Amino acid sequence: MVDGLPASATAGVLAAATTAGGVASPLYGEPPIIEVRDLTISYDGQPALRDISLDIFRHEIFGIIGPANSGKTSFLRTLNRMDGFNPGMDVRGSIRLNGKDINDWRNVYALRSRIGVVFPLPVGLPLTVYDNVAFSPRLRGIRRKADLDEVVERCLTRAALWDEVKDRLDSLGSLLSGGQQQRLTIARALSQEPELLLLDEFSIAVDPVTTMRIEDVLRELRSELTIVLVTNLVQQARRLADRTAFFLMGEMVDIGATEDLFEGRVRDERTTGYIEGRFG
Ligand SMILES: Nc1ncnc2c1ncn2[C@@H]1O[C@H](COP(=O)(O)OP(=O)(O)OP(=O)(O)O)[C@@H](O)[C@H]1O
């Protein structure tokens, strides 16, 4: 078995898209959105991640925890072929998005537009708040002001930023606070209408209150898309992730329902050691 599925995820029991409360649950009974097989990533011949196989399911928040240098960011980078930016980076094995090998996408930009990325530090474009969010919709050919206004408001609202910036849409994004800029980055990622959102330690430069607001945003977004959440905060994975993988020194040591890992039902004792803060 490739994946650590929750015990309840048998026979498509969890295949229903929504629960009574209208909140989406992961579609464990359906084909995965991401299938990773025998993935090995090296830099200049030095392996950074070895022989990873896992599946990620639609409407899942998939957490990845692990100490520094365990290969978490490298893993995210390969999902949307950002390895193309780094000539020393070698990727072996296969990654499928919706059943199609990511290397079979002729147009890498089309692939990347399916996948939104949020980095540890906000990387705002040197543009106004409005133009940061309107950038990608304009590239897609949306021109009418009313249509752009609608997209900008919707994405900023989904990123829990609209109320704070609706009166300063024309000021530079870089003048917002760190926490606001990080939410602007999320709004911009959402403006691509991605089906997969990758977040790499998004709360590193964000205060705890904003972190909680963004966590609420992610919980809500889960009903629309799939999220891969790399976090150095194990409790954040516990709060948010449906399943969690533990990476350690380039190895996937564990994978399972978050609840299981945090309650000690682990494959490897090192997982419990890390979760309990005995190393890291
Ligand atoms: N561009 C690069 N060139 C060479 N080696 C790299 C590069 N990026 C990462 N590495 C190496 O790959 C390994 C994994 O790094 P990676 O950034 O994926 O880890 P990480 O788990 O994200 O760590 P952190 O928690 O510090 O962000 C490390 O040994 C790192 O030195």
Ligand SMILES: [Mg+2]
């Ligand atoms: Mg990293």
